Amino acid sequence: MTNTTLNATANHLHPFSDNQQLKEKGVRVITKADGIYIYDDAGNKIIDGMAGLWCVNIGYGRKELADIARDQMNELAYYNTFFKTSHPAVINLSAKLASIAPAGFNHVFYTGSGSESVDSMIRMVRHYWDSVGKPSKKTLIGRWNGYHGSTIGGVSMGGMKGMHKQGGFPIEGIVHIEQPWFYGLHEEGETAEQFGIRAANWLEEKILEIGADNVAAFVGEPIQGAGGVIIPPSTYWPRIQEICQKYDILLVADEVICGFGRTGEWFGHETFGFQPDIFTTAKGLSSGYLPIGAVFVGDKVVEGILKGGDFNHGFTYAGHPVAAAVALKNVEILDDEGIIKNVHDKTGPYMQAKWREMLSQFKYVDDVRGVGLIQGFTLVKNKATREMFPNEGETGTMLRDIFFSNNLIMRACGDHIVASPPLTITKEEIDLMLATAEKCLQEFETAMDSKLGA
Ligand code: PMP
Structure with missing residues (x-):
């Protein structure tokens, strides 16, 4: 961890956070952003699949x-x-x-x-x-x-x-x-x-x-x-x-x-x-x-x-x-710039189809859903019976952290995983976001298999 990372929680109580845990484990310090990317103080380039908190609709860095x-x-x-x-x-x-x-x-x-x-x-x-x-x-x-x-x-x-x-x-x-x-x-x-x-x-x-x-x-x-x-x-x-x-x-x-x-x-x-x-x-x-x-x-x-x-x-x-x-x-x-029309006609349907196609291979993922550039799916223990994982949120957080360590921001809402990228995201950037997500889900499935003894 860098010095700024360690200092970040010295004088700041963070919202929606376990601040004791943050003090022990540190936070990521975001220093700049451009388009759909944010950058941290360690030089990592991170895909922001959440547009901040669902808000940076036109993307970062518009001068x-x-x-x-x-x-x-x-x-x-x-x-x-x-x-x-x-x-x-x-x-x-x-x-x-x-x-x-x-x-x-x-x-x-x-x-x-x-x-x-x-x-x-x-x-x-x-x-x-x-x-x-x-x-x-x-x-x-x-x-x-x-x-x-x-x-x-x-x-x-x-x-x-x-x-x-x-x-x-x-x-x-x-x-x-x-x-x-x-x-x-x-x-x-x-x-x-x-x-x-x-x-x-x-x-x-x-x-x-x-x-x-x-x-x-x-x-x-x-x-x-x-x-x-x-x-x-x-x-x-x-x-x-x-x-x-x-x-x-x-x-x-x-x-x-x-x-x-x-x-x-x-x-x-x-x-x-x-x-x-x-x-x-x-x-x-x-x-x-x-x-x-x-x-x-x-x-x-x-x-x-x-x-x-x-x-x-x-x-x-x-x-x-x-x-x-x-x-x-x-x-x-x-x-x-016709950004909303583009979401409606092009990038929205494209992202929806791509998530569905990519997620269909994973056994702990179900109920893939979305409209425009907002997307959700649910982590379930058993698709056939729709049995959820115990301790709601634990599994979602585990996958969220895997995304995070692979430089992709996605969010876990309990065991629902959600994405909401900037509305300016291009098809190529959607492909990149999903390729990263796919790799993370493979890592998650392997970890979950061994946890469940599957
Ligand atoms: N309403 C909805 C539907 C929201 O999603 C949010 C924030 N995520 C709020 C209200 C509250 O907005 P703020 O955090 O800007 O107070």
């Missing part, structure tokens, strides 16, 4: 963004949009976002992150129902294994039991239904389409249990990302939409991962064919170059809120001029 940030910082480094003020960077970004958003979305509310977008959405949804004279509609329904951030609202809205356990979550007024995970939850003989309807109907059951007059919104990621890239069957979202309409409940899509091209459309709900009332974004909005998030608010909700007077909510850095200017350039690059 135009650095130039825009410098220019904006020189011109107006900071001002806020509270109390009857605005500034050109946020005005221009808002117009651009309204132009790329689906019909019926003409307003955004800015935040500094995905978690802040989710918290803002929770407060906005309750404010909306107050404003339209239905103050009893307060409960939000999320899903087990959903991820909506780490703030108190975000952790509650999410359905990560390991997170809930630390600190006593969820907060009052947030409940969960089961996730639409076909592989793990379908019944014998049930088709994916039938399962999709049954899974969506869990929402109706929950609404009836709580009483529609008490339910404010249903909140879900179009694809559950951090839950392991759980992709619902095609019937799921349309049925969810029907149920929300039937009981007068707002439908919220958390597009923090899916948004800005990941699924091959601007937004995941377009890929899955439903129309939310609100959707939350961050990550791909600036490709992670600077922290910024946005809640896209549909016309119906805007109309309600306009009746409600002051919305007593907002962040110092909401619509930060430098972040807004960088986000605008990022969205223009996604648009002008």
Whole structure:
């Protein structure tokens, strides 16, 4: 380990980490990045199969963004949009976002992150129902294994039991239904389409249990990302939409991962064919170059809120001029360079086919799934019986570490392995990423065979 590696944890507590273990084993220090590659301080060139944390959609090292940030910082480094003020960077970004958003979305509310977008959405949804004279509609329904951030609202809205356990979550007024995970939850003989309807109907059951007059919104990621890239069957979202309409409940899509091209459309709900009332974004909005998030608010909700007077909510850095200017350039690059269309027509289908083909040879891999440039598969002990490995997460972490030591970043979500490379990845780079992954999976299978005595 280099000196910087050893010093890295001396004064820093890392998020989502066992910090004692980090102090003992060290961390990898990433010093620069370009395209789909990151580089560490030991000189290793590493394929970033995760686009950072699912966010570097346009790839690393785009100098135009650095130039825009410098220019904006020189011109107006900071001002806020509270109390009857605005500034050109946020005005221009808002117009651009309204132009790329689906019909019926003409307003955004800015935040500094995905978690802040989710918290803002929770407060906005309750404010909306107050404003339209239905103050009893307060409960939000999320899903087990959903991820909506780490703030108190975000952790509650999410359905990560390991997170809930630390600190006593969820907060009052947030409940969960089961996730639409076909592989793990379908019944014998049930088709994916039938399962999709049954899974969506869990929402109706929950609404009836709580009483529609008490339910404010249903909140879900179009694809559950951090839950392991759980992709619902095609019937799921349309049925969810029907149920929300039937009981007068707002439908919220958390597009923090899916948004800005990941699924091959601007937004995941377009890929899955439903129309939310609100959707939350961050990550791909600036490709992670600077922290910024946005809640896209549909016309119906805007109309309600306009009746409600002051919305007593907002962040110092909401619509930060430098972040807004960088986000605008990022969205223009996604648009002008046809990056999302390329994901839809070319690299997405190519990567999907390649993963399926490559993974079919491995006996501990099942349920290979993906859309656009987001991919998941599950490690199972026995494919025939769909038996999972014991100690959920242990096997996933073992494979994740093999990828890591072979200079490929992939992520383990429990025993689901996921990939989400920059949207600018080329076919040749996909081939390289998969050749590396194949070698790692061979190493994993050999290790697992000997562990299981197979
Ligand atoms: N929602 C979803 C769907 C996410 O995937 C994430 C982050 N992975 C968040 C919210 C929280 O975003 P942030 O980490 O920027 O707060």
